[in-house]
Amino acid sequence: MQRYLLDLHIHSVLSPCGDILMTPGNIIKEAARQGIDIISITDHNVTGNVKSAIELGKAKNITVIPGIEVQSREDIHLLSYFNKLNDLKKYGKIIYEGLNKIKNDEDKFGPQILVDENDEFIGKEDRLLINSTDYSINELVSLTHQHNGIPVPSHAERSFGIIKNLGFIPEDLNISFVEMNFNETIEEYLKKFSYLKKFKLLKNSDSHYLEQISPKMAVYLKGKPTTEAVFSYFKHNKNKEFLLK
Secondary structure, three states: OEEEEEEEEEOOOOOOOOOOOOOHHHHHHHHHHOOOOEEEEOOEOOOOOHHHHHHHHHHOOOEEOOEEEEEOOOOOEEEEEEOOHHHHHHHHHHHHHOEOOOEOOHHHHOOOEEEOOOOOEEEEOOEOOOOOEOOOHHHHHHHHHHOOEEEEEOOOOOOOOHHHHHOOOOOOOOOOEEEOOOOOOHHHHHHHOHHHHHOEEEOOOOEOOHHHOOOOEEEEEOOOOOHHHHHHHHHHOOHHHHEOO
């Protein structure tokens, strides 16, 4: 069994809220410096920098799980993780088609930069990415499953979180995992939101700056650290066995 450290919620320079230094290459270097083995680049509503991150990660022996953070029409953020880049791309295409066609204002929101496998800037995304899609949270979860992905509501108790926005998690929502901000202990969360007992609670950095990247979880795996292996470990172990303090 090998121990792997994880941070599965990181925004690159493609997210307008991501710092200009958050190139895939710099993210990989910072993750390596901290001993993080598995990361996910989860930009807002697009997937354009994931392939570059995967290729750049190979040089540092860091696994990059294909991911994205999508905003539903209820203004709820949902992380979706995939084992295959092609599944992410197909899902991402549908998401982009449902994204409102509002032009990005760089002065207000910041640039949205695409990076190649040499970690060099190659273009910009003109459509504003920190915006809602036309899809409901239920539709996004369903679309994630249809593309062999794993849906995880982001920072559930914080702004743009499902608990913050709806006040609860719908019983018919087909999810097994929920990302919390962890400003409180697990016991405090379960006391406040008793329905969280049915989910595994995840923790990530939600980094927008290099200095925010940090290992938040750890897993022990026999084989390769695939998306399925990581989330299977989460599912079959208690929260406190994979959450780092």
